[in-house]
Amino acid sequence: MAKKNTRNTKGKIISAAWKLFYDQGYDDTTVDEIVEESGTSKGSFYHYFDGKDALLSSLSFLFDEKYEELKETLQEDDSAIDQLIYLNQELFLMIENSISVDLLARLFSSQLITRGDRHLLDQDRTYYKLLRKILQEGQQKGELRRDLSINEIIKTYAMLERGLMYDWCLCNGDYSLAQYAKRVLPMMLAVYKDCDA
Known part of the structure; x- marks a missing residue:
């Protein structure tokens, strides 16, 4: 069960990031916007990714x-x-x-x-x-x-x-x-x- 939640959280962050990258461009998308769009937390973001480039x-x-x-x-x-x-x-x-x-x-x-x-x-x-x-x-x-x-x-x-x-x-x-x-x-x-x- 924990593995599925891990995948869901990571998946939400990735999906939100790529949606924002497409809508407003990579350079104009911030980590804060990705966190907000994904409905996760900054802690979760940095648990999976070192930064935006890692996405x-x-x-x-x-x-x-x-x-x-x-x-x-x-x-x-x-x-x-x-x-x-x-x-x-x-x-x-x-x-x-x-x-x-x-x-x-x-x-x-x-x-x-x-x-x-x-x-x-x-x-x-x-x-x-x-x-x-x-x-x-x-x-x-x-x-x-x-x-x-x-x-x-x-x-x-x-x-x-x-x-x-x-x-x-x-x-x-x-x-x-x-x-x-x-x-x-x-x-x-x-x-x-x-x-x-």
């Missing part, structure tokens, strides 16, 4: 909250590739509608220079667990190639998604991330289909 690496937490919601809506009859495309579309739409290009770019730059944990690569994230489940089932059903390991497919798929987000940041969000991914992802994932299926 930049928490975006993966927000992504995983979205994946927790989405895993309940996956259609078991859909192929593994269709499930991956669905998850990607929903996440990229969330990014377009609630996370600014500037904040996403800051996340990538913070992950490049951090000496500690790189949250985007944390294999215990909901993201990686969900990918593993989908891909294992896809291989078991004979939809996906078996000459590649699940770990190889996960690594390249995650790189592909990060690459799409990174390019969107480089282009300053000049195009729809979700629409572009909808066009290119099926082509890129086709390489994992079992040719005999």
Whole structure:
């Protein structure tokens, strides 16, 4: 029970922070505003985060909250590739509608220079667990190639998604991330289909 309350408090702070970052910009958001918006306390804030900058690496937490919601809506009859495309579309739409290009770019730059944990690569994230489940089932059903390991497919798929987000940041969000991914992802994932299926 205490673990759930811990996650709820931390989650409230993260959700409030990213909402404020999107609404008024990162630089114009204060810790006091985050505390007020989250309905928590300054003590709770500093229990989880050293300061506002530490929140930049928490975006993966927000992504995983979205994946927790989405895993309940996956259609078991859909192929593994269709499930991956669905998850990607929903996440990229969330990014377009609630996370600014500037904040996403800051996340990538913070992950490049951090000496500690790189949250985007944390294999215990909901993201990686969900990918593993989908891909294992896809291989078991004979939809996906078996000459590649699940770990190889996960690594390249995650790189592909990060690459799409990174390019969107480089282009300053000049195009729809979700629409572009909808066009290119099926082509890129086709390489994992079992040719005999």
